[in-house]
Structure formats: C-alpha cells, structure tokens
Amino acid sequence: MNKQTFTAYQVTLTPIAREHQHVLRHWRNDPEIQQQMFSANYITEEQQLAWFDRINDCNTQWHWIVSYKGEFIGSTNIKAIQKGQSVVESQTLEAGLYIGDARYKGNVLAFAPTLAMYDFCFENLATKEFKALVKTTNSAAINYNQKLGYKIKAQSPDTDVCEMILTEQDYRLNTTVLKQLLSRAKKQ
C-alpha cells in the first residue's frame, strides 16, 4: 500500500485517498485527457470508487495526487512491470502522469511531479528503469518523455503504440538543468 508522501520541485505528491476521487474522475473524464488514454470510456462515480477500492491496497501500482501551492493540479502513478513483483521490488516500472489543471498543462511545472516521483523511485525502490507505452499520435507525451531522457525502443507498424525506455543514467543526464530550474530557492 502506498504511504509515501513527498515534496520536491515545488510540488507535493500525496497517496490518493477516497476524498480525491471526485477531482480525479473529473480530470479523467476531461476529453483532452481521455483521448490520450488507452481506455477512453466515460467513468461513472461508481466505477471510479470501485477502481479506487481495487487499487487502494494494491502493491503493484501506486497512485498520487499532485498539489502545487496547496491546490490539486494532477495525478501520477507507477506500476510494476515484472509479474508477481510489487512496485518496491520491480526493477522496471511503468509511470503515468496527467495534469488536470489547465493552467499547468504544457507548462514547465508539468515536469515537476515526474521528477519528484522518479527521484523517489530511483533512490528508494529497486527501480532501474522506466518503461512507457505511448500512443504514437500523442506527440506531446513522446516529446515530454524524450526531454526526461526516454528513448524509443520499439514501434509496431501494426499498432499505434510506441514503447519507450528510460534508464537511471539517461534520466540523470537529461534532467540536471530542469531540476536546477525547478528547485531554486524562493526570493526573500
């Protein structure tokens, strides 16, 4: 069960709880977010709560709600790739992110939750690499991942999905300046 709350790069990641399900569902049903998901069905309140009950005690996937300046702005998650292993044990994780607050979509702040989460995983879990499956039509997500150091590993001509891989080394190499910008002290 995810009990890890942490703050870095101006954002705080808090394990999702029942009280967050309303805002999460609202964002998840936003057509702009929905069209980039593999499952694009409208989610009812009952479905949302059933999903939460199913994953709440789960050790193969952890979900956080992201806040910036005390307001919820989006959600992140990690999932264990290796069968039978928890997120703590799995050397390969799949990560997800969406920014729900329109003010920060496409903003440089959108990197902050990912940086905070990846740092946490590389430093505290067994994580050696991240894998991402992204719709080939989702060029924003592909570009975003490439800025973090992801490399395209495979792209099937039969599907509209590409597989991307991020090693810890590539992550560290590609995010140094971004991290410096997002972790500067506030002006006194």
Place this chain on the structure above:
Amino acid sequence: MNNNEKLINAFTTALGIEAENVTDDLTYNAIPQWDSTAHMVLIAEIENVFDVMLDTDDIIDLSSVAQAKIILQKYDVNT
C-alpha cells in the same frame, strides 16, 4: 537598446525565431521552438541580459512574452 528590444533579442536568441514573432501573446509550447529545453535557455538568456536571478515561481509563471514583462517588473526591469 531599450529593455523591450533586449527582451525581444533574448527571445529570438533563445528560441531561434524572428523578432516579429515575439509578440505579447506568444506562449510556451505554442510553437515547437519554445519547448522545455528552449525555456531553460530562455531563462538563462533573460537572466544574463537583465542581470537578474529569477526564482522558481517566476520560471513557472513565465509562460508568455506578456508574462515575462510582468515578471521582470518585479525585478525592477521595465520593458
């Protein structure tokens, strides 16, 4: 060169775009040239040109040319 011209130069240098494209309503991610990498270069260029050091909140808020002008006012730079 006045401050407005300096700001336009900072954008053209950092983003590799023409000066006539640097209008107040130009926003981050609205053009391929202004992505996160260019944003970092832009911040460095603005800091260098105006001899200021922006804090993180301002780096996050600096999402348009118009916003850059507002933020620079906080650092006593009027464009």
